[in-house]
Amino acid sequence: MSVFPEHPSAGIFADLPTDPPTPFAAARPYFSASQLNTFANCPRQYFFRYLCDAVEDDGTYFTLYGTLVHRALERFHAEYRRPHEADPTVLEQRLVTLVDEVFRAAASEFTWAVQAELGRRKARRVARRYTCWLVERARREPFEVVAVESRQELDLEGYAFVGYIDRIDRSLVSGEVTIIDYKTGSIPHSAHAYRESVNAGLDFQLPFYYWARRMQGDRVASLALIQLKDPGQPVEPLEVRIAPEPPPRPDYRSKSGIVTEQELERSRHAMVEICERITRSGIARYEVGEDPPCRYCVYARACRERPAPAPLEFAR
Ligand code: SF4
Secondary structure, three states: OOOOOOOOOOOOOOOOOOOOOEOOOOOOEEEHHHHHHHHHHOOOHHHHHHHHOOOOOOOOOOHHHHHHHHHHHHHHHHHHHOOOHOOOHHHHHHHHHHHHHHHHHHHHOOOOOHHHHHHHHHHHHHHHHHHHHHHHHHHOOEEEEEEEEEEEEEEEEOEEEEEEEEEEEOOOOOOOOEEEEOOOOOOOOHHHHHHHHOOOOOOOOHHHHHHHHHOOOEEEEEEEEEEOOOOOOOOOOEEEEEEEEOOOOOOOOOOOEEEEHHHHHHHHHHHHHHHHHHHHEEEEOOOOOOOOOHHOOOOOOOOOOOOOOOOOOOOO
16 A cells, blocks of 8 residues: 555546646756756656745755764864874764764754754764774875865856765875765665666766866866765775776675766766756656655655555565
8 A cells, every 4th residue: 555645636637638748948047966866766856846846845854964964074074184194082072072063053953852862872973983984094095185065066068067075085195086975865785886877877966076076177086975874884985986997897796896987978968968858848748767766755745646656565
């Protein structure tokens, strides 16, 4: 049985004649990679979110948790640009203190006081895991944090894009740049799976950041997603190096991998193609995606097109 109630209009209008759909074009001054990710995963969700100005809910506990973790890390790295020069214990204590500060300052934004406290405790544990990883990474190859929460603007064949990079590191050994994005939700389970999602045109965020920095002259060597979700697990980033050739044999499990410049180039073309589709001629019907993220979609109650959920399976 569906977890969503049946749409109130279901059945009432079923027999009425309908006008043929009229192409509806987007007219936005700016695009972002997350807009295009939404379109790639479910054009219908894109339609609701960006073309209808549909009312969204105020955000969930998870989005607020993510925002606050990002805020604490932004302040932390604005203070500590060269982690290898700092005392690890001081680093850990400072990040935990910043977590306390941002969660306490935002306590009234949570629906329940207990959510704010549970979120703060979880983020403190994640912060400890994070500083362990940070210290180890800085010890292996010292780096400098050159930017945090950095606004990027990029013109892709006449389409203006804007986005914010969580962190940009520059190696003090090679001078090469790593672009870092923090994730407090799910990420692909391996670098290979991530590369496949880029090649399938389902994930544009890191490719967009890559091109934004490349065009400003950075030597971008790698792109990393740092998952800060599970306080019970060590922090292990998913990191892809930019290489001229794909790996000879794919490793389906490793968190480290390769993405080629050609693949990033194709991703850039795919971004422009989507912009052309949704702005020039318009789209008469914004279809449901192949594997739409209905479970987390705030429009699920209003969406008459959502596919029936897969039946629940039980096992012993
Ligand atoms: S409920 Fe599902 S099909 Fe409908 S807009 Fe949301 S993700 Fe797309």
